[in-house]
Amino acid sequence: MLTRNFINMIGNTYGIGADNAPVATTLDGNTQNLQFTKSQSMSVFNDAWWGYGRFVIGSGTTSPKCTDINLESKIEEGYDCSILAKRYIQGEEKDYINIYGTLTNSGSSPITFSELGWIGHCRGSLSSSTGYEFLLAREVYDTPITIAPGESVAVNVNVM
Numbered sequence: 001m002l003t004r005n006f007i008n009m010i011g012n013t014y015g016i017g018a019d020n021a022p023v024a025t026t027l028d029g030n031t032q033n034l035q036f037t038k039s040q041s042m043s044v045f046n047d048a049w050w051g052y053g054r055f056v057i058g059s060g061t062t063s064p065k066c067t068d069i070n071l072e073s074k075i076e077e078g079y080d081c082s083i084l085a086k087r088y089i090q091g092e093e094k095d096y097i098n099i100y101g102t103l104t105n106s107g108s109s110p111i112t113f114s115e116l117g118w119i120g121h122c123r124g125s126l127s128s129s130t131g132y133e134f135l136l137a138r139e140v141y142d143t144p145i146t147i148a149p150g151e152s153v154a155v156n157v158n159v160m
Contacts, residue, residue, distance in 0.1 A: 001064035002159065006136040009120070025069040026132050027119070045086065052121030052131070054081045055101050055155055057113035064115075064138040071117045071138065078107030079147065084118075099137075100156035105147040114144040118157045 005024045024032050057079065060072025082102040089098050099118055105111050118137040137157045147153050 001066060001068075001139070002137050003068050003135050004066050005069070005120070005134040006159075007066070009134075009136070024132070024134050026134060027070050029069060032132050049120070049122050050086070051083060052133075053084050053136075054119050055084065055103060055157075056081070056117045056119055057103065057111070058115040058117070059113060059144075060115045061140060064140055068138045069135055071115050071135075073115070074117075075111060075113060078105060078109070078111050080104045080106050094160060097159040098156055099159065100154065102152050102154050103147060104152040105149050108149050110146050110148050112144045112146040113141075115140045116155055116157070 008024055026032060056071060056074060058071035058074040062072050080103070082104075084099055084101040087098050087100075089096050116139045117135050120134050120136045121131055122134075137159070139157060145153060
């Protein structure tokens with residue numbers, strides 16, 4: 001499920017506006033009044049920011065909501081995420097953007113996860129050296145996924 005952070009980003013980037021002054025909420029719960037403007041190329045899809053994005057995993061089971069700002073129960077270590085890729089898919093019934101990557105278990109024990117988060121990164125302005133990270137989407141799986149040590153699994157988020 002896409003989060004409010006994602007919707008704010010798209011709305012501000014393309015001048016859609018909002019009923020209230022849009023702010024984004026970082027992973028640690030702080031709000032930032034970011035200027036996601038088209039002229040500043042603040043969209044996380046822009047090449048300047050894309051490489052900072054990643055997937056994170058957790059063991060939470062609560063259904064995702066648009067107001068989520070982090071995973072319910074984040075797994076902090078024992079895995080690596082590849083650089084994410086993106087592609088536009090033209091389907092028979094609907095078109096969408098597919099964000100995909102690979103998670104690798106870099107630890108010595110199996111890792112089981114039931115939630116996946118897509119983290120985006122941006123700066124408050126082009127002149128700012130401070131970076132912020134935001135949860136853009138969160139998925140919860142009915143059946144948990146286990147990655148054995150040294151093994152990898154492909155994961156993705158669809159933006160529809």
